[in-house]
Amino acid sequence: MSVTASASPRGETEKAGGETIREVLEEQGRVARAAARKVALLSTDQKNKALQAMAQALRDQQEDILAANAVDVAGARERDVPSALIDRLTLNPDRIEAMAEGLEAVAALPDPVGRGVGQWRLANGMEVQQVRVPLGVVGMIYEARPNVTADAAGLCLKAGNAVILRGSGEALNSNRAICQAIAKAAEEAGVPHGAIQLVDDVSRESALELMRLDKYLDVLIPRGGAGLIRAAVENATVPVLETGVGNCHIYVDESAEPDKATAIVLNAKLQRPGVCNAVETLLVHESLAGSWLPEVAAKLAEQGVELRGCQRAREAVPTMLPASEDDWHREYLDLILAVRVVDSLDAAVDHINAYGTGHSEAIVTSDYRRARRFVDAVDAAVVYANASTRFTDGFQFGLGAEIGISTQKLHARGPMGLEALTSTKYVVLGDGHVRP
Amino acid sequence: MSVTASASPRGETEKAGGETIREVLEEQGRVARAAARKVALLSTDQKNKALQAMAQALRDQQEDILAANAVDVAGARERDVPSALIDRLTLNPDRIEAMAEGLEAVAALPDPVGRGVGQWRLANGMEVQQVRVPLGVVGMIYEARPNVTADAAGLCLKAGNAVILRGSGEALNSNRAICQAIAKAAEEAGVPHGAIQLVDDVSRESALELMRLDKYLDVLIPRGGAGLIRAAVENATVPVLETGVGNCHIYVDESAEPDKATAIVLNAKLQRPGVCNAVETLLVHESLAGSWLPEVAAKLAEQGVELRGCQRAREAVPTMLPASEDDWHREYLDLILAVRVVDSLDAAVDHINAYGTGHSEAIVTSDYRRARRFVDAVDAAVVYANASTRFTDGFQFGLGAEIGISTQKLHARGPMGLEALTSTKYVVLGDGHVRP
Numbered sequence: 023m024s025v026t027a028s029a030s031p032r033g034e035t036e037k038a039g040g041e042t043i044r045e046v047l048e049e050q051g052r053v054a055r056a057a058a059r060k061v062a063l064l065s066t067d068q069k070n071k072a073l074q075a076m077a078q079a080l081r082d083q084q085e086d087i088l089a090a091n092a093v094d095v096a097g098a099r100e101r102d103v104p105s106a107l108i109d110r111l112t113l114n115p116d117r118i119e120a121m122a123e124g125l126e127a128v129a130a131l132p133d134p135v136g137r138g139v140g141q142w143r144l145a146n147g148m149e150v151q152q153v154r155v156p157l158g159v160v161g162m163i164y165e166a167r168p169n170v171t172a173d174a175a176g177l178c179l180k181a182g183n184a185v186i187l188r189g190s191g192e193a194l195n196s197n198r199a200i201c202q203a204i205a206k207a208a209e210e211a212g213v214p215h216g217a218i219q220l221v222d223d224v225s226r227e228s229a230l231e232l233m234r235l236d237k238y239l240d241v242l243i244p245r246g247g248a249g250l251i252r253a254a255v256e257n258a259t260v261p262v263l264e265t266g267v268g269n270c271h272i273y274v275d276e277s278a279e280p281d282k283a284t285a286i287v288l289n290a291k292l293q294r295p296g297v298c299n300a301v302e303t304l305l306v307h308e309s310l311a312g313s314w315l316p317e318v319a320a321k322l323a324e325q326g327v328e329l330r331g332c333q334r335a336r337e338a339v340p341t342m343l344p345a346s347e348d349d350w351h352r353e354y355l356d357l358i359l360a361v362r363v364v365d366s367l368d369a370a371v372d373h374i375n376a377y378g379t380g381h382s383e384a385i386v387t388s389d390y391r392r393a394r395r396f397v398d399a400v401d402a403a404v405v406y407a408n409a410s411t412r413f414t415d416g417f418q419f420g421l422g423a424e425i426g427i428s429t430q431k432l433h434a435r436g437p438m439g440l441e442a443l444t445s446t447k448y449v450v451l452g453d454g455h456v457r458p
Numbered sequence: 459m460s461v462t463a464s465a466s467p468r469g470e471t472e473k474a475g476g477e478t479i480r481e482v483l484e485e486q487g488r489v490a491r492a493a494a495r496k497v498a499l500l501s502t503d504q505k506n507k508a509l510q511a512m513a514q515a516l517r518d519q520q521e522d523i524l525a526a527n528a529v530d531v532a533g534a535r536e537r538d539v540p541s542a543l544i545d546r547l548t549l550n551p552d553r554i555e556a557m558a559e560g561l562e563a564v565a566a567l568p569d570p571v572g573r574g575v576g577q578w579r580l581a582n583g584m585e586v587q588q589v590r591v592p593l594g595v596v597g598m599i600y601e602a603r604p605n606v607t608a609d610a611a612g613l614c615l616k617a618g619n620a621v622i623l624r625g626s627g628e629a630l631n632s633n634r635a636i637c638q639a640i641a642k643a644a645e646e647a648g649v650p651h652g653a654i655q656l657v658d659d660v661s662r663e664s665a666l667e668l669m670r671l672d673k674y675l676d677v678l679i680p681r682g683g684a685g686l687i688r689a690a691v692e693n694a695t696v697p698v699l700e701t702g703v704g705n706c707h708i709y710v711d712e713s714a715e716p717d718k719a720t721a722i723v724l725n726a727k728l729q730r731p732g733v734c735n736a737v738e739t740l741l742v743h744e745s746l747a748g749s750w751l752p753e754v755a756a757k758l759a760e761q762g763v764e765l766r767g768c769q770r771a772r773e774a775v776p777t778m779l780p781a782s783e784d785d786w787h788r789e790y791l792d793l794i795l796a797v798r799v800v801d802s803l804d805a806a807v808d809h810i811n812a813y814g815t816g817h818s819e820a821i822v823t824s825d826y827r828r829a830r831r832f833v834d835a836v837d838a839a840v841v842y843a844n845a846s847t848r849f850t851d852g853f854q855f856g857l858g859a860e861i862g863i864s865t866q867k868l869h870a871r872g873p874m875g876l877e878a879l880t881s882t883k884y885v886v887l888g889d890g891h892v893r894p
Contacts, residue, residue, distance in 0.1 A: 063834075142856065144854070144855075144856060148845055148849070150855055150856070152872075155837075157867050157868075158837075158867065236691065240866075240867050240868075241867070241868055255672065255695050256695055259691050259692055261697070261698070261700075261866055261867075261868045262697065263868070264697075279890070281890075282889075282890035285890060285892050286890065286891075286892055288892075289892035289893055290892075293892070293893050393887075397885045398499075401591075401594075401883075402883070403883065403884060404883075404884040404885075404886060405883060405884070405885050405886070406886045406887075406888060407885075407886070407887050407888065408887070408888045408889050408890055408891070409584055409886055409887075409888025409889075409890070409891040409892075410891060410892045410893050412892070412893040413584070413886065413888075413891070413893055414884075418580070418893070419580075419586055419884070420578065420580060420586070430676075430697055431593050431594065431676050431677070431697075431881035432593075432676075432677055432697045432699070432868060432869040432881070433868040433869035435881050435882050435883065435884075436588075436882070436883075436884045437884075445867035445868070445871050446871050446872070447837075447838070447839065447840075447841065447871065447872075448839060448840040448841070448850075448855070448871075448872045448873075449833045449840075449841050449843075450840060450841070450842045450843070450845055450849060451829075451842075451843050451844070451845075452842060452843065452844045452845025452849075453718075453844050453845075454715070454717075454718035454721060454722065454844055454845075455722075455844070455845040455846060455849070456721050456722055456724075456725035456726075456729070456845075456846045456848070457725055457729055457846050457848040457849055457854070
C-alpha cells in the first residue's frame with residue numbers, strides 16, 4: 023500500500039485510488055476486526071512462535087530499517103527538530119537489537135488470555151467465572167519513536183488483539199520498514215492477515231478519523247506530546263487510554279542526604295532528557311536553598327542544563343533565568359529544569375497536585391513520616407521515595423515490556439504491560455436457573 | 459439550591475442568579491474536587507458510619523420521598539410514558555427499604571481503598587507496591603430510576619470518591635428528596651461538604667456540560683438508554699464508562715431441555731421487562747420450530763408479550779407479527795420479544811455478535827461442547843449457559859451492590875461494584891536509586 027494524500031474537489035482528502043481517508047481506515051478497521059476474532063483464538067504457542075519470527079525479521083532486515091531511518095533522521099535535521107526529539111527518532115544496531123529482544127521478552131511472558139481473575143459459586147449453585155479476554159482491536163497513535171511500532175505490535179499480538187498503528191510523519195519510512203518486516207513474519211508464522219497494520223497516511227485527518235473509528239476499535243492509545251493527547255481526549259469516540267505527558271517533579275526535603283539527592287536529580291534530568299519520565303521541575307526545601315542548591319545547580323549547568331528559577335532560587339543561584347508561571351506547566355523534554363524553593367513538604371505536595379500531570383513524582387528524604395505523607399498525598403501514577411523518576415517504565419518495573427504509561431485513572435495507571443491490553447468476561451454456568 | 463433555566467440574550471442558558479449552567483457546574487466541580495481529597499483520607503469506620511446514617515435517613519424520611527416520587531409518577535402518567543418506564547420510576551416502601559439496605563450492605567463490604575494489588579522487589583533492591591486508591595470525582599448521568607441516587611452515592615463514598623449526580627427530569631423531585639436526605643446525613647456523620655451533590659438542572663445542556671467537565675471529573679458513568687450512552691460517547695471529554703444498553707439474547711439449542719428453556723425465556727422476558735438484562739431476542743434452533751416454539755409462544759402471549767418473528771418463526775406461529783431488520787437491533791424494555799429461527803449454533807453466535815450490545819447472552823443446551831463453544835465465541839460482558847440473563851446484576855453476582863453494568867471493555871466489564879470505582883497507584887521505595 024503506497025498512497026499519496028491530495029485534496030479532492032469536494033474538500034475531502036482523497037487517495038490515489040479515489041478513496042477518502044475515512045474509507046481507507048474503515049476498510050483497515052473491517053480487516054482488523056475480522057483478524058481480531060481469529061487472533062483471539064490463537065494458542066500461546068502460536069503467538070510465541072510468531073513473536074520470535076518477528077524478532078528475527080528485525081535482525082535480518084536491519085540494513086533496510088537503518089536505511090529507512092536515515093532518511094527520516096536527515097529530514098528531521100533539515101527541519102531543525104530539537105536534539106532530544108532527534109534522539110527519540112534515531113535507530114542504530116543496538117536499538118534494533120533491543121526491539122528484537124523486546125519481542126522475545128514478550129514471547130517469554132505468560133499469556134494473559136484465558137487466565138482466571140476470579141471464580142466463585144453463588145448461593146443458588148450457579149458458578150461465576152471471570153476470565154481475561156483480548157480487548158479486540160487496538161488503535162495506536164504515536165509520535166517520533168519508531169521502536170513503538172515493534173513494541174506495540176508484539177504486546178497487542180501476545181494479548182490476542184489486532185492493532186492498527188498510526189505513527190508520525192517524521193518516522194514514516196522507519197515505521198514502514200519495521201511494520202513490513204514484522205507483519206510479514208507474523209503472517210508467515212500463522213497470524214491472520216490484518217492483525218498488524220500501519221496507517222500509511224500521516225495527515226492530521228488520518229489521526230482524527232482513527233480517533234472516531236469506534237465501530238471497529240475497542241481502545242485508542244495515543245502516545246506523544248500534550249497536543250496529541252488533548253486532541254484524542256477532545257475528538258475520540260473510541261475509549262482512550264491517556265499516556266505519557268510527564269511534567270515530573272523531585273522534591274528535595276530538608277532531611278535529604280545531599281549526595282543521594284544530587285545523584286537522583288542529575289539522573290532524572292540527564293540520563294535521557296527527551297522522555298516522559300525525566301524530571302522537569304525541582305522543588306527544594308528552603309533550608310537547602312543556600313547550601314545544597316548552588317552545588318547541584320553548578321553540576322547541572324556543567325552538563326549543559328538551563329535552569330529557570332523562582333525568585334528565591336535565583337537569590338541563591340543568580341545565574342538562573344527567571345521562571346514564569348508557564349514554566350511550572352512545561353514538559354520540556356530537553357536540557358531545561360525549572361527550580362522552585364518551597365517552605366514545606368505540604369507546599370511541595372500542593373505544587374505537584376496543582377501543576378503535575380499525574381505521571382511520576384519523587385521525594386528525597388530520610389524522614390519516615392514525611393516519606394509516608396508524600397506518597398499518600400501526591401496524586402500520581404507513580405510516587406517515589408528516594409529514587410529517580412526515570413524508573414517509570416514497564417521493563418524497569420518487571421512487566422516484561424510496555425505499551426505506554428497511563429496517566430489517567432481508568433483501566434490502567436502507570437506503566438502498562440500485557441494485562442492492560444486485555445478485558446474480562448463473566449462466564450456463568452447454571453442448570454436452568456431463573457431469578458426469583 | 460433551587461434554580462430555573464431560561465434562555466439568556468446571548469443564547470446561553472442562564473440561572474436565576476445570572477450564572478450559566480457551565481459556571482454552576484464548574485463551581486460544583488471545584489467543590490467536589492476539594493471534597494474528594496478529604497474523602498480519600500477518611501477511614502473505613504468513618505465511611506461506614508456515614509453509610510449507616512444515610513440508610514437511616516432514607517427510612518426516617520420515607521414519607522417525604524414517597525410524596526416527591528408521587529409527583530414525578532403523576533407527571534410521567536400524564537405524558538403517557540410506557541408502563542415499563544413507570545415501573546422504573548415508581549418508589550414504594552419496599553423499594554425505599556431496599557435502598558436503605560443497599561447502603562447498609564455497602565457499609566458491610568470490605569473497603570477497597572489501600573488494598574494491595576501487587577508488591578514485589580526489583581533486582582536493584584527497590585520495592586514496588588501497587589495499591590488501590592479512589593478515582594477522585596465521579597460524574598453520573600442517569601435516567602428514570604431514582605434508586606440510583608442512593609446506590610451511586612453510597613458506592614462512590616465507600617470507594618473514597620466524591621460524586622456529582624445528574625438524574626432525569628422525570629425523577630427530579632424524587633432525586634432531590636433522596637439526595638437531600640443522604641447528603642445531609644453524610645455531612646452530619648463527618649463526610650466533607652460537597653462529596654455528594656445533585657445537579658439541580660435537567661436540561662440537555664447540563665448533561666452536555668457535565669460530560670465535558672474533565673477539569674474536575676475523573677470518570678463519567680452514563681446509565682440509561684442508547685441515546686444517552688451515544689451522546690456521552692460522542693460528546694464527553696471525561697473518560698466514559700459505558701453502561702447498560704442491553705440487547706440481550708437467549709439461544710435455545712436443539713439439545714435444550716424444553717422445560718428449562720421455557721422457564722428461562724419466561725423469566726428473562728417477564729420478571730422485570732423494563733431493565734437492561736431482560737431478553738429482547740429469542741433465537742431458536744430450527745429443529746424446535748415446530749414443537750417447542752409454539753408452546754413457549756403461547757405462554758408468552760398469555761402473559762401479554764407481543765412476538766415479532768422472522769419468516770420461519772411465523773410459519774410455526776402464524777399469530778406472530780413480522781420482524782423487520784430494525785427489530786434485531788432493538789432494546790424494547792417492554793413486553794415485546796423478537797424471535798428468529800436459526801440453522802445452527804454458529805448462526806446464533808453470528809447473530810449475537812452482529813446485533814448484540816455485548817451485555818448478557820445465554821444458551822440453553824445440554825450439550826457440553828456447544829456450551830463451551832458458545833461461551834468462548836460470544837463476545838459479551840456476561841455469557842450464560844442454562845440460566846436467565848436477569849442475573850446480570852452486582853447484588854446477584856455477590857459484589858454487594860452495583861454502580862452500573864459496563865458494556866465496554868476498558869476498566870470494568872459487566873456488573874460494577876466497589877472495585878470499579880477505584881484506580882491504582884504505584885509506590886516505589888528506594889534508597890538513592892538511579893537508573894544506569
